[in-house]
Every structure is written in structure tokens, then in C-alpha cells.
Amino acid sequence: MIGRTFAAGLLALGLGLGLGAGAALAADEFIVVQSTTSTQNSGLLDAILPGFTEGSGIEVRVVAVGTGQAIKNAMNGDGDVLLVHARAAEEKFVADGWGVTRQDVMYNDFVLVGPSDDPAGVRGGQDIVAAFKAVAEAQAPFASRGDDSGTHKAELRHWSEAGVDVAAASGAWYREAGSGMGATLNLAAGMGAYVLTDRATWIAFGNKQGLEILVEGDPALFNQYGVILVNPEKHPGVKAEAGQAFIDWLTGPEGQAAIAGFTVDGQQLFFPNAGS
Amino acid sequence: MRELPILAEAGQGASHAGIEAKGLRIGHNGGALLDVAHLALTGPGPTMILGPNGAGKSLLLRCLHGLIAPDAGTVRQDGQKLGAAQRARQAMVFQKPVLLRRSVAANLDYVLRRRPLGRAARKARIAELLAEGGLAGKARQGARSLSGGEAQRLAILRALAAEPRILFLDEPTSALDPAATQAIEMMILRAARRGTRIVMVTHDIGQARRLGHDVAILHRGRVVEHGLAHDLFAAPQTDTTRRFLAGALVI
Amino acid sequence: MSLILGGDSELWAIVLLSLHVSLMAVVIAAAIGMPLGAALAVGRFPGRRALIVLLNALMGLPPVVVGLMVYLMLSRSGPLGVLELLYTPGAMIIAQVVLVTPIIAALTRQSVETLDAEYSEQLRSLGVSRLASVPTLLWDGRVALLTALLAGFGRAIAEVGAVIMVGGNINHVTRVMTTTIALETSKGNLAMALALGAILIGIAVTVTAAVSLLAARGERTGLRHA
Numbered sequence: 001m002i003g004r005t006f007a008a009g010l011l012a013l014g015l016g017l018g019l020g021a022g023a024a025l026a027a028d029e030f031i032v033v034q035s036t037t038s039t040q041n042s043g044l045l046d047a048i049l050p051g052f053t054e055g056s057g058i059e060v061r062v063v064a065v066g067t068g069q070a071i072k073n074a075m076n077g078d079g080d081v082l083l084v085h086a087r088a089a090e091e092k093f094v095a096d097g098w099g100v101t102r103q104d105v106m107y108n109d110f111v112l113v114g115p116s117d118d119p120a121g122v123r124g125g126q127d128i129v130a131a132f133k134a135v136a137e138a139q140a141p142f143a144s145r146g147d148d149s150g151t152h153k154a155e156l157r158h159w160s161e162a163g164v165d166v167a168a169a170s171g172a173w174y175r176e177a178g179s180g181m182g183a184t185l186n187l188a189a190g191m192g193a194y195v196l197t198d199r200a201t202w203i204a205f206g207n208k209q210g211l212e213i214l215v216e217g218d219p220a221l222f223n224q225y226g227v228i229l230v231n232p233e234k235h236p237g238v239k240a241e242a243g244q245a246f247i248d249w250l251t252g253p254e255g256q257a258a259i260a261g262f263t264v265d266g267q268q269l270f271f272p273n274a275g276s
Numbered sequence: 277m278r279e280l281p282i283l284a285e286a287g288q289g290a291s292h293a294g295i296e297a298k299g300l301r302i303g304h305n306g307g308a309l310l311d312v313a314h315l316a317l318t319g320p321g322p323t324m325i326l327g328p329n330g331a332g333k334s335l336l337l338r339c340l341h342g343l344i345a346p347d348a349g350t351v352r353q354d355g356q357k358l359g360a361a362q363r364a365r366q367a368m369v370f371q372k373p374v375l376l377r378r379s380v381a382a383n384l385d386y387v388l389r390r391r392p393l394g395r396a397a398r399k400a401r402i403a404e405l406l407a408e409g410g411l412a413g414k415a416r417q418g419a420r421s422l423s424g425g426e427a428q429r430l431a432i433l434r435a436l437a438a439e440p441r442i443l444f445l446d447e448p449t450s451a452l453d454p455a456a457t458q459a460i461e462m463m464i465l466r467a468a469r470r471g472t473r474i475v476m477v478t479h480d481i482g483q484a485r486r487l488g489h490d491v492a493i494l495h496r497g498r499v500v501e502h503g504l505a506h507d508l509f510a511a512p513q514t515d516t517t518r519r520f521l522a523g524a525l526v527i
Numbered sequence: 528m529s530l531i532l533g534g535d536s537e538l539w540a541i542v543l544l545s546l547h548v549s550l551m552a553v554v555i556a557a558a559i560g561m562p563l564g565a566a567l568a569v570g571r572f573p574g575r576r577a578l579i580v581l582l583n584a585l586m587g588l589p590p591v592v593v594g595l596m597v598y599l600m601l602s603r604s605g606p607l608g609v610l611e612l613l614y615t616p617g618a619m620i621i622a623q624v625v626l627v628t629p630i631i632a633a634l635t636r637q638s639v640e641t642l643d644a645e646y647s648e649q650l651r652s653l654g655v656s657r658l659a660s661v662p663t664l665l666w667d668g669r670v671a672l673l674t675a676l677l678a679g680f681g682r683a684i685a686e687v688g689a690v691i692m693v694g695g696n697i698n699h700v701t702r703v704m705t706t707t708i709a710l711e712t713s714k715g716n717l718a719m720a721l722a723l724g725a726i727l728i729g730i731a732v733t734v735t736a737a738v739s740l741l742a743a744r745g746e747r748t749g750l751r752h753a
């Protein structure tokens with residue numbers, strides 16, 4: 001009765017779209033990978049996943065969130081595989097029984113990015129802890145992820161080694177974005193702040209404005225990625241076989257080669273090191 | 277406007293339904309908005325109800341039509357207490373009629389669909405009604421875009437579509453020009469001739485003289501006089517009526 | 528930019544998914560919200576006032592909270608986990624239904640109640656019961672109801688917080704316009720994000736115009752068959 005004509009029109013449109021989209025979504029098998037924004041924003045997963053799907057017939061659906069949220073989602077069973085970069089948290093995840101085993105996959109590195117006028121004078125340094133000390137002394141603006149992600153955890157480690165209590169500076173020169181890497185980079189670009197970022201996201205980032213890399217190459221800046229199968233004993237819904245197939249591929253010769261072959265602007269962003 | 281043979285036949289020889297109110301009372305702040313000891317409408321009609329603004333004319337029609345329950349008293353139709361069956365044989369044209377937000381034809385169809393009529397019969401009936409009301413060319417126009425007079429006519433046609441035995445009309449020509457007034461008076465008289473009891477509120481004394489068989493004067497919720505129109509206008513029995521007819525009575 | 532204007536098929540898939548999710552959500556929300564709103568408008572029962580206040584308050588539900596609630600329901604460790612709906616368009620539709628139903632119900636309640644005040648005596652005089660008057664009130668209030676539907680659709684199609692949480696923004700599966708805009712913004716592709724935003728606005732305008740046209744037609748044909 002309610003507007004027969006247009007209600008019917010809406011319904012037809014809705015159902016038509018529904019069937020169309022339904023057909024498009026009817027793939028074979030799929031797994032859900034809980035991963036981090038850095039792997040997605042850099043374009044790595046988009047580039048290498050089709051190779052796996054072609055060979056195995058398994059579609060990989062990537063949910064890209066901060067490492068902290070990815071681990072929590074995986075603990076809820078909302079994913080079959082966890083691919084993140086926060087070693088201590090990963091090992092705890094496995095030790096607590098949420099995951100089966102943890103394997104190294106690859107690493108990339110973090111860089112300290114900042115405004116080109118470099119008020120803290122850290123340009124060219126190779127010691128990240130020294131650079132952080134200088135930023136704190138200059139009280140130069142610093143943008144932090146503030147989201148419990150792998151990058152955020154790494155940053156906090158450097159602060160504590162530098163002996164700086166950032167909690168005291170929070171809201172002053174230390175700004176916590178509480179968001180992903182990209183949003184934090186946008187924030188840093190907007191206020192001309194220093195920011196710790198993974199190199200992959202930085203290279204692919206399109207809104208650099210006056211920011212540039214100031215500190216890189218410190219071994220402490222290496223960023224190891226690990227992959228874990230979510231424990232099917234905790235969550236019977238976990239697709240253990242397909243998930244393990246993906247892990248085997250990713251850490252095997254094919255996956256490792258695909259990772260090594262992924263470049264942006266001619267630069268290799270991730271360095272495979274499975275089994276090393 | 278042409279006479280409708282079907283309707284004329286249907287009404288032939290039908291006796292008018294009687295309606296009778298006893299002890300009707302609607303109290304308000306210690307006083308009474310309506311206080312009608314006895315009002316019997318059993319003659320042939322039409323019955324004209326007159327009275328100053330706020331006298332309670334509209335309230336009385338609402339009570340007789342069963343839209344509001346009085347605090348006390350009863351309304352009977354042909355000796356039966358007013359119930360769903362009785363109300364189904366009544367119709368009312370409100371002082372401010374509400375036309376549905378649909379076409380002219382759909383407003384009539386809305387009433388006809390409630391009756392056991394086929395699609396074709398309804399269409400034919402709509403055409404008849406529109407012709408009677410001089411709205412034949414307006415079937416598809418939005419009812420809300422009708423002129424005031426056209427809207428009044430449609431409201432009356434819609435009330436007639438239910439083929440009521442009793443038709444209450446609350447100032448159906450209050451805002452109309454003489455031609456429209458005359459057209460509506462003709463429609464009312466035709467309905468009366470077909471056997472529909474007409475109970476009509478008006479402020480137009482000339483209209484009451486033209487249409488009324490009997491007249492009731494209402495003042496402060498009471499029926500102060502009820503009699504044959506000719507007698508009442510020629511020789512009012514109460515002082516209130518005299519003052520009202522002389523234009524000297526306000527509430 | 529040229530990618531967008533060039534009718535890129537990936538982009539079209541995203542646009543279609545957005546429309547699919549939001550239209551389904553609005554259709555379902557209307558099926559729930561309109562009868563609910565009408566019942567609140569014409570019904571007389573204890574607790575009615577409180578329900579209306581609650582409904583009006585629910586119009587402002589924060590999407591992120593809705594997303595979180597729906598996530599907790601649909602998570603494998605949640606009560607509805609067995610449905611395996613998380614990270615599917617179905618989950619996004621559910622979240623949007625939760626967001627949109629109060630809007631449609633509250634606006635329906637409002638317009639039906641206003642119309643009822645005008646119509647009730649007339650309809651009673653025509654022999655229509657309270658319950659039977661509901662379809663009449665909905666039909667005669669169709670213009671206002673259409674506005675309610677469009678308000679709901681606007682809320683649904685523009686929403687990002689809830690769908691990103693329960694949909695996961697998975698490429699080719701649950702990536703819709705708003706989550707793509709969020710993603711492109713986070714990649715610093717501001718021009719791309721803006722262009723997508725322009726498309727989103729274009730779609731909103733187009734859908735509004737199309738539905739309004741349909742409604743105008745409905746009004747005309749309504750004269751014929753109602």
C-alpha cells in the first residue's frame with residue numbers, strides 16, 4: 001500500500017543489485033587475514049595475493065587494522081590468519097594458545113620523517129634513540145600513532161630507551177593521532193611534525209607536503225613481520241587447512257619471491273626472511 | 277446538472293430514517309456545552325439547525341453522528357441505539373471537510389471500495405456522482421487543488437457515495453458564491469427527495485427558509501425552539517428565537 | 528582522476544556495492560520502521576510516550592557504537608558467530624538497518640501522527656476503524672514518508688564508522704565508497720579521495736532525484752488506481 005509504485009521500484013532496484021552482488025561474491029573458498037594497514041596501504045598484499053589465489057583457488061580477504069586490533073579480532077576468532085609486526089605481542093598470542101605457531105615472513109624498516117627545516121637538527125643521524133632525545137629537548141612537535149599498533153609499540157620502545165616520558169608531553173609537543181599510519185602522516189604533514197613511519201607506507205604516501213626522511217638505517221628500526229595461524233581449537237570455525245596453505249605459500253619460495261619482487265617507485269619495500 | 281435515474285429510483289418511496297436524542301449532555305468546566313433534553317427528527321426533513329457561533333451546533337451533529345460520546349443521554353436511530361450498523365448508514369460533511377491527498381475520483385472510490393461493488397460498477401458510480409456535482413471534468417485532478425466550492429461539492433458527493441440514510445451537513449455553503457451555493461442546495465434537495473434524511477447546520481436564514489422543512493434553534497447548547505420552518509419563521513415562540521432572527525443574539 | 532572518469536570497473540563494483548548495501552538496508556529498515564512508526568502514531572498503549580522519546584533518541588545513534596555492537600554479535604566468539612556473517616555485505620546491511628530503522632520509524636511516527644490529527648474524525652465518519660486507517664495515513668503521507676526514506680538512505684550511504692568495523696573494508700568484498708574514501712585519505716591520496724567524494728555526492732543527488740521522480744509518478748498514477 002505504501003506508495004506501490006516507488007516502493008516496488010526501490011525493491012526491484014535493491015533486489016536486482018542484491019542478486020548481482022551476490023553472484024559476484026560467490027567465490028570458491030576464502031580465508032580472512034587480519035593484518036596491518038602498512039601491508040595494505042603499501043599495496044604489497046594487493047600485488048602478491050593474486051598469485052596465491054590462482055594457484056590454490058583460495059581467495060584471501062584482508063582486514064587491515066592496527067596490530068592491536070588485528071590481534072584482538074583474531075582472539076575473537078574473526079580471522080584465520082594473523083599477519084602483523086609486533087614480535088612480543090605475537091609471541092604472547094601464541095603462548096596464550098590463541099595461535100598455533102609464529103613464523104617470520106619478512107621485514108621492512110622504520111624511518112623518522114620530519115619537516116625539512118628540521119628544528120631538532122636530527123638530519124643524517126643513524127641513531128634513532130639520539131634523534132628522539134633531540135626532538136624531546138627541542139620540544140618539536142611529534143605525531144604518534146597512539147593506537148597500540150606495531151609501529152606505535154616500536155615508537156614507545158625508542159622513547160623509553162631515550163628516557164623521555166611522553167605521557168607528560170601529551171597534548172603539548174607530543175600529539176597522539178589514535179589512528180592508522182596514513183592518517184597520522186596526514187596529521188604530521190599538516191602540523192609540520194616529526195613522525196615515525198614504516199618505509200613502505202611512507203613511499204606510497206601521496207600527501208608528503210614538506211616532510212622528508214631524516215633518520216634511517218639504525219638496526220633498531222628493523223620491523224619484523226610474523227604470520228600465525230589462528231588456533232582452530234579455540235575457534236572451530238577457523239579454516240585451518242586453507243589458512244595453513246596460505247602460510248606455507250607465504251613463507252615458501254613462491255611467496256618469498258613475490259615479496260622480494262614487489263617495488264614502488266623502483267624501491268623494494270619488504271625483505272623476505274622466512275626460516276632465517 | 278442532470279437527474280440520475282438510478283438514484284431517483286432507489287429513493288422512490290423510501291421513508292426517512294428517524295433520529296432522536298434524549299438527555300444529551302456534554303459538560304465543561306461546571307457548565308454544559310450541550311444540553312439537549314429531547315430532539316426528535318422524525319418528519320420528512322430537511323432539518324435546519326440555526327444558532328449563533330459557539331452555540332454547540334457542530335457538537336450536536338458530532339453527537340448525533342456518534343463521533344463523540346456524550347457525558348449523558350442517548351441517540352437512537354429508528355429506535356435503535358447508535359451502533360456500528362447505524363453509523364454505517366450515516367454520513368457527515370464537516371464544517372471543514374478533509375479531502376484525502378488523492379485525486380477527485382480516488383476520494384469517491386475510497387468510499388465506494390467499502391461497498392460490495394465491482395470495479396466497473398464503481399467507475400460508473402463515480403462518473404454519475406461527478407456529473408451530479410458538476411465535477412465531471414475534474415476526475416483526475418488532485419482533490420487538494422480544487423477550489424473552495426469544488427471542494428465542498430466533492431465532500432458532499434463523497435458523503436452521498438455511501439448512500440446514507442441520514443446525511444449531516446455542517447455549514448456546507450458557508451464560503452461559497454451564490455451559484456455554487458445554489459448548486460449545492462440542488463444536490464441536497466435531490467438527495468432528500470431520494471429518501472435521505474438531511475440534518476444541516478447553516479447561518480444563512482434564507483437558505484434555511486428555502487430548504488428547511490423543520491428548524492431547530494440552538495443557543496448555549498440548548499434547543500430553544502424546534503418547529504416547522506414556515507411557522508417558526510412566521511411566528512417565533514421564544515424571545516431567544518426572535519432576537520436571533522433579528523440579528524440581536526450573540527452567545 | 529582519469530581512472531575514475533574512465534568508468535573503471537573496480538570503481539563501478541565499489542559504487543554498486545555501496546548502492547546495494549544501502550538500498551537493501553533502507554528497504555529492510557522501511558519494512559520494520561514504517562509499521563512501527565505508524566503503530567506508535569495511532570496506537571494508544573502504556574509506555575507509548577517513553578517509546579517515542581527512545582525512538583527519537585535512537586535517531587542519533589553513533590555509527591561506531593552500532594558497528595561495535597554488531598561486530599560483537601557477529602564475531603565468531605559472539606552469539607551469532609555461527610552465521611559467518613562478519614566481514615560480508617550482509618553484516619554491513621545489518622549495521623545500516625540498525626542505524627536507519629529509528630530514523631524511518633521516528634519520521635514516520637511524526638508524519639502519521641500529524642496527518643492523523645487532521646484525518647481521524649473524517650475517516651471515522653467514513654466508517655474506517657483505527658487500524659484500517661493506517662494504510663490510508665501512510666499513503667496520504669507518502670511525500671513525508673519518502674523524505675524519511677531519503678533521510679535514511681542518506682545516512683546509510685554516507686556512513687563509514689559502522690561498515691568499516693563489520694565489513695572490514697575488504698577489497699572486492701566489502702569495500703564501499705565511504706571506506707574507500709577513508710582508505711585513500713589514509714594513503715594520502717587526497718585528490719582520489721575527493722574525486723570519490725564527488726561521486727558519492729553525485730550518487731546521493733541522483734538517487735534523491737530518481738526517487739522523487741518516481742514519487743511524482745506514483746502521485747499521478749495514484750489518481751488513476753487508488
Ligand SMILES: Nc1ncnc2c1ncn2[C@@H]1O[C@H](COP(=O)(O)OP(=O)(O)OP(=O)(O)O)[C@@H](O)[C@H]1O
Binds near residue numbers: 329330333371
Ligand atoms: N474539545 C473541546 N473542548 C472545549 N470546548 C469545546 C471543544 N469543542 C467545542 N468546544 C466549545 O463548544 C462550543 C460549541 O462548539 P461548536 O463547534 O459546536 O459551535 P458551533 O455552534 O458549531 O459554532 P460555529 O457556528 O462557530 O461553527 C464552543 O464554545 C467551543 O469552543
Ligand SMILES: [Mg+2]
Binds near residue numbers: 334
Ligand atoms: Mg460549527
